[in-house]
Amino acid sequence: MATIAHETPRTATPVNYLNVEHGWKSWLFTTDHKRIAVLYLVSITIMFAVGGFAAVLFRINLLTPEGLFSPEMYNRLFSLHGIIMVFFFLVPSIPATLANFLIPIMVGAKDLAFPRINLLSWYLYVIGALFAMYCVFRGGVDTGWTFYAPYSSTYSNSYVVPAVAGVFVAGFSSILTGLNFIVTVHKMRAPGMTWSRLPLFVWSNYATGLIQVLGTPVLAISLTLIALERVAHVGIFDPNIGGDPILFQHLFWFYSHPAVYIMILPGMGVISEIVSCFSRKRVFGYNFVAFSSMAIAVLSFVVWGHHMFVTGQSVYTSVAFSILSFMVAVPSAIKVFNWTATMYKGSVSFDTPMLYAFGFIGLFTIGGLTGLFLACLALDVPVHGTYFIVAHFHYVMVGGMVMAYMGGLHFWWPKMTGRMYPQVWSQISAAIIFVGFNLTFFPQFILGYLGMPRRYHAYPPEFQMLNVLSTAGSSILAVGYVIPLIYFLWSLKNGPIAGKNPWGAAGLEWQIQSPPTTYNFDDTPVVNEEAYNYGPVEEVVG
Amino acid sequence: MTAHIPKVRPLVLVWASLIVLTGITSAVSKIDLGEWNVVVALIIAVTKASLVAWIFMGVRYTTTLTKLFVVAGLVWLGIMLLITASDYKSRNWTYQGQPWSQTKTVGGSH
Amino acid sequence: MAETVVPVTHEPTPEETHLRHHFATPEQQMDAATLGMWTFLITEVLFFGGMFAGYAVYRGMYPDAFASTSRYMNLVLGGTNTAVLICSSLTMALSVRAAQLSKRRDLILFLILTMIFGTIFLVIKGFEYHDKWVEQLVPGFNFRYDEAIQYAHNAQILFFLYFAMTGMHALHMVVGLGLLTFLLVQANRRVFHANYFAPVEMIGLYWHFVDIVWIFLFPLLYLIGQNR
Numbered sequence: 083m084a085t086i087a088h089e090t091p092r093t094a095t096p097v098n099y100l101n102v103e104h105g106w107k108s109w110l111f112t113t114d115h116k117r118i119a120v121l122y123l124v125s126i127t128i129m130f131a132v133g134g135f136a137a138v139l140f141r142i143n144l145l146t147p148e149g150l151f152s153p154e155m156y157n158r159l160f161s162l163h164g165i166i167m168v169f170f171f172l173v174p175s176i177p178a179t180l181a182n183f184l185i186p187i188m189v190g191a192k193d194l195a196f197p198r199i200n201l202l203s204w205y206l207y208v209i210g211a212l213f214a215m216y217c218v219f220r221g222g223v224d225t226g227w228t229f230y231a232p233y234s235s236t237y238s239n240s241y242v243v244p245a246v247a248g249v250f251v252a253g254f255s256s257i258l259t260g261l262n263f264i265v266t267v268h269k270m271r272a273p274g275m276t277w278s279r280l281p282l283f284v285w286s287n288y289a290t291g292l293i294q295v296l297g298t299p300v301l302a303i304s305l306t307l308i309a310l311e312r313v314a315h316v317g318i319f320d321p322n323i324g325g326d327p328i329l330f331q332h333l334f335w336f337y338s339h340p341a342v343y344i345m346i347l348p349g350m351g352v353i354s355e356i357v358s359c360f361s362r363k364r365v366f367g368y369n370f371v372a373f374s375s376m377a378i379a380v381l382s383f384v385v386w387g388h389h390m391f392v393t394g395q396s397v398y399t400s401v402a403f404s405i406l407s408f409m410v411a412v413p414s415a416i417k418v419f420n421w422t423a424t425m426y427k428g429s430v431s432f433d434t435p436m437l438y439a440f441g442f443i444g445l446f447t448i449g450g451l452t453g454l455f456l457a458c459l460a461l462d463v464p465v466h467g468t469y470f471i472v473a474h475f476h477y478v479m480v481g482g483m484v485m486a487y488m489g490g491l492h493f494w495w496p497k498m499t500g501r502m503y504p505q506v507w508s509q510i511s512a513a514i515i516f517v518g519f520n521l522t523f524f525p526q527f528i529l530g531y532l533g534m535p536r537r538y539h540a541y542p543p544e545f546q547m548l549n550v551l552s553t554a555g556s557s558i559l560a561v562g563y564v565i566p567l568i569y570f571l572w573s574l575k576n577g578p579i580a581g582k583n584p585w586g587a588a589g590l591e592w593q594i595q596s597p598p599t600t601y602n603f604d605d606t607p608v609v610n611e612e613a614y615n616y617g618p619v620e621e622v623v624g
Numbered sequence: 625m626t627a628h629i630p631k632v633r634p635l636v637l638v639w640a641s642l643i644v645l646t647g648i649t650s651a652v653s654k655i656d657l658g659e660w661n662v663v664v665a666l667i668i669a670v671t672k673a674s675l676v677a678w679i680f681m682g683v684r685y686t687t688t689l690t691k692l693f694v695v696a697g698l699v700w701l702g703i704m705l706l707i708t709a710s711d712y713k714s715r716n717w718t719y720q721g722q723p724w725s726q727t728k729t730v731g732g733s734h
Numbered sequence: 735m736a737e738t739v740v741p742v743t744h745e746p747t748p749e750e751t752h753l754r755h756h757f758a759t760p761e762q763q764m765d766a767a768t769l770g771m772w773t774f775l776i777t778e779v780l781f782f783g784g785m786f787a788g789y790a791v792y793r794g795m796y797p798d799a800f801a802s803t804s805r806y807m808n809l810v811l812g813g814t815n816t817a818v819l820i821c822s823s824l825t826m827a828l829s830v831r832a833a834q835l836s837k838r839r840d841l842i843l844f845l846i847l848t849m850i851f852g853t854i855f856l857v858i859k860g861f862e863y864h865d866k867w868v869e870q871l872v873p874g875f876n877f878r879y880d881e882a883i884q885y886a887h888n889a890q891i892l893f894f895l896y897f898a899m900t901g902m903h904a905l906h907m908v909v910g911l912g913l914l915t916f917l918l919v920q921a922n923r924r925v926f927h928a929n930y931f932a933p934v935e936m937i938g939l940y941w942h943f944v945d946i947v948w949i950f951l952f953p954l955l956y957l958i959g960q961n962r
Contacts, residue, residue: 191756192756193756195770196770197756199770257777261773262770264769264773265766268766268769270756270766295773295776296696296697296700296776296777296780297780298777299777299778300704302781302784303781303783310894313874316877316890318792318894318898322887323887323888323890324792324796324799324891325792326791326795329787332708394715396711396712396713398710398714399707399710399711399715601756630827632831635831636824638824639820639824646813646952649953650809653953653958653961654961661958665953669953669954673949673950676945676946680826680945681938681942681943686768689769693769693772693773694776697775697779697780700776701780701783704783704787705783708790708791709791712794
């Protein structure tokens with residue numbers, strides 16, 4: 083794919099970004115994008131554990147119809163789960179870890195455009211996370227992750243301000259990550275790395291960066307207004323003085339619907355890389371996949387009102403939002419079709435990353451198609467605010483993004499650490515996650531269709547069977563996530579040495595040593611081939 | 625470095641125009657033009673902002689890419705304002721009978 | 735195929751241009767900084783845009799209540815502040831020019847002038863806030879609206895937005911003054927010259943952007959309703 087100018091002379095223990103310096107200072111003051119990615123990896127794993135723990139607790143609560151915890155406790159648990167998982171896990175998950183690590187390497191650069199800003203974004207993330215943890219230890223927040231006014235601004239007796247402050251600060255971390263990616267992709271590409279040669283992972287993270295930059299500030303200001311309103315006891319969302327709480331929902335979803343695509347686009351990029359590598363084929367319809375990322379980024383900003391079909395939003399605006407929401411399914415469908423077409427007549431292998439990719443494609447398709455149910459104005463009205471919604475977005479977020487994140491982690495782990503993990507165990511855990519996920523969330527589709535509302539701590543006894551199934555599934559899912567944690571940690575010391583390119587994959591990142599050196603390349607690479615040049619399997623177009 | 629170095633004259637001219645426009649917009653605000661007061665005020669504000677961006681901030685001399693980014697930012701602001709406004713403008717529209725019977729009454733939209 | 739297009743060494747990069755290790759050329763570094771700054775300014779546009787959206791919605795709902803507040807807005811102070819900020823933008827633009835031409839004394843002079851204008855703006859703003867407090871126009875803390883009692887509720891929204899928008903703008907001014915102080919120290923140390931002026935230009939962009947926000951705040955908050 084590319085020629086590295088001069089081969090590095092090999093030494094016994096090659097210097098790499100991990101062993102070049104030691105001590106905590108070398109980590110906390112690093113500007114190396116790879117080390118910052120590792121810092122992020124550790125932090126978001128902790129937050130994922132916290133959010134997951136809350137989920138396990140409230141699933142236990144739902145084992146019995148009357149609930150085990152108090153309603154207040156239940157509200158705080160699901161709010162904690164939502165806030166942590168959305169803002170502190172899903173949004174930074176792939177961009178801040180895998181993409182932070184890989185984008186400079188994939189475009190042939192020594193680092194991101196602004197290394198110090200990259201470090202700043204990690205510190206902001208940590209500060210935001212500390213605010214969120216402070217909120218939890220003071221007693222939590224009970225508004226749900228959406229912070230709807232006027233409940234959050236006036237009536238809630240929980241710790242809204244620290245939670246909002248945490249999300250606000252973490253939002254700036256997200257903005258800075260996106261800004262860094264945009265500038266890096268525009269200005270740091272190696273000679274010959276044209277836009278049409280960029281790996282699709284870079285394209286999808288570029289599109290993600292645009293959403294982060296254009297959407298997140300609006301979230302920041304709407305949360306600021308909520309906080310001001312709480313402090314002043316009066317504000318622009320206050321119905322007592324003629325304020326309109328629906329305005330908050332407009333501003334909130336102007337960010338938070340596109341944010342859904344912040345949480346899925348990077349995953350789509352990962353799947354493009356994995357499917358291509360383990361089918362030994364060029365991605366089918368590269369241009370379509372690349373531009374569908376951009377189309378998603380743009381369309382994602384004009385569909386937010388489908389979250390507000392059952393509010394007092396104008397019915398005419400709702401109709402427009404409904405039509406636009408159907409349109410945003412088109413680019414997503416293009417991607418799914420093209421991945422499938424890539425596998426067609428490829429020599430498909432079943433390594434762990436590919437298992438996750440299979441899981442992604444199937445589960446994301448279910449999540450996406452049920453999204454079309456919800457885009458339909460008439461059908462949304464009865465199922466809005468039920469477990470149908472919960473199941474839908476978990477199929478996209480967990481079945482989609484977390485699957486892709488796990489797949490990407492398994493794909494690039496040898497590059498990041500230089501070590502392989504045990505194949506059999508990783509395949510078993512991928513299967514466990516798939517089974518546990520479906521057992522957890524498929525019953526929720528049925529529950530929702532039967533009319534069980536979300537965010538209630540209790541339910542009628544006839545729903546118990548399905549709720550018990552869901553809780554059982556969640557414990558299987560938890561086991562599925564703990565196993566990789568164990569073997570990844572084990573592999574750091576004991577895994578077999580991976581070598582440069584354990585998968586025989588194409589791409590600049592596989593042509594440098596594992597783990598890479600601090601500046602990635604000894605000399606700036608020159609690219610003279612397309613991405614995914616997997617041998618002459620077939621050159622037939624169509 | 626091949627940056628564009630602005631001349632003093634255009635900078636001072638822009639400054640003078642901005643001051644004059646500020647005077648005009650303040651004066652016009654005292655005249656009753658009905659709803660047009662808002663329109664005039666906004667047109668003058670957009671003009672002033674454009675002058676600052678075009679000359680002081682040097683958009684005129686930047687790359688096409690930077691111009692594209694500036695336009696994209698404004699388009700996104702427009703998306704937010706327009707779609708939100710569409711909700712508030714059409715919220716109180718009501719119709720009697722079927723939409724195709726054209727008995728739609730528009731009222732109460734502020 | 736072994737070839738090196740861009741000569742990159744791990745030797746110390748040219749001191750003069752402050753070239754950082756991961757950039758190939760000073761031009762690339764400057765391009766990246768410019769694009770990054772503009773991207774940041776776009777985020778600022780949308781940040782303030784959220785409040786402007788709120789303003790637009792409520793002005794559409796309660797035009798009379800909003801117009802009734804204009805008699806409490808001090809047109810003289812607001813207009814003066816507008817002029818002060820425009821002057822500061824001019825001196826900021828001249829600062830960038832001075833840096834580009836390696837005129838250190840001019841640079842320091844114009845930076846100080848910009849800071850003086852910025853400070854004047856904030857002082858005047860402080861007097862306005864004080865007046866609002868005395869007139870009991872601070873929603874949530876000190877609010878009475880006796881003269882136009884039928885607007886008492888809705889006018890609070892306008893005053894809330896007034897404080898939120900001008901407050902956020904003033905906060906940006908304070909940050910800007912901090913950045914200018916940083917530039918002044920650097921300029922005094924002879925850091926900037928014809929081959930290295932990126933920080934001056936980038937902070938200049940920020941300063942002009944803050945000026946643009948005020949250019950919109952002034953008519954929306956002070957002028958609309960003056961005709962009644």
